Amino acid sequence: MxxxxxxxxxxxxxxxxxxxxxxxxxxxxxxxxxxxxxxxxxxxxxxxxxxxxxxxxxxxxxxxxxxxxxxxxxxxxxxxxxxxxxxxxxxIPLLNLDEAQYDAPNPEVRIDLREAVYRLKEVSRTIIILHYFRDLPLRQIAEMLDLNEGAVKTRLHRARVTLSEWLTNHKEGEVNV
Structure with a gap:
């Protein structure tokens, strides 16, 4: 092959x-x-x-x-x-209230996990998506992004911490997975 x-x-x-x-x-x-x-x-x-x-x-x-x-x-x-x-x-959107609600954290806002992921910085977002949504191993993600595996693990950890903080701050809201 x-x-x-x-x-x-x-x-x-x-x-x-x-x-x-x-x-x-x-x-x-x-x-x-x-x-x-x-x-x-x-x-x-x-x-x-x-x-x-x-x-x-x-x-x-x-x-x-x-x-x-x-x-x-x-x-x-x-x-x-x-x-x-x-x-x-x-x-610049003319008027998009659905997306505007995610611009600033607000305990009253209902947070969707995917929306939170899309708020992450580019590389972290890509790593989270490839690892959790596409089930790719960290080694393969590292190759794709031209990073070493340790850097991917570090960014993945930081992204999880950030997501956890965002979601914790919205404990009154509902989280969808």
Whole structure:
């Protein structure tokens, strides 16, 4: 299987479009699953996947280790998802009361765990989503984010502490999981 993938990667690096499609096709469902966990909106998922695939195709010659193709592709996808989130957060909504209620902690506000996760900083949010929502092992997350496993563990711990504090401050509200 890995030898077959290596030969497909060689062909794709040499401009064979069919070989590139053969590499991407079996990973589309996993890509969508990761994008959906990070972005939540189907339109954003489609945009992130499309951009990630295009960037992967254009930068395929820079892939040094064919055995890391999947991790490399997922890292590109995660970066695209985070770009979309940054772009979305820099836009000023005209009036969106549903999201405005999460801007400032308030004991009267009902907190949804997913909403709390999406309030985390980019890397922490990504680690929480990949580990708890996608059940990826810390080692694989470290590879995807180009961090060492210890850094991922530390960020995961800090994110859990932050979430715990936010949720504790909302003890009168209801928490959905």
């Amino acid at each position: 890995e030898l077959e993938q290596d030969s497909e990667i060689k062909l794709a690096k040499n401009g064979n479009h069919e070989a590139f499609i053969n590499l991407i096709k079996p990973l589309e469902l996993q890509m969508y699953s990761i994008a959906k966990a990070i972005l939540r909106h189907d339109e954003d998922c489609a945009d992130a996947m499309q951009e990630a695939i295009l960037k992967a195709y254009k930068s395929l010659p820079s892939l040094r280790q064919p055995s890391f193709f999947k991790t490399w592709l997922f890292r590109i996808l995660i970066n695209e998802c985070n770009t979309i989130i940054r772009r979305r957060s820099s836009m």
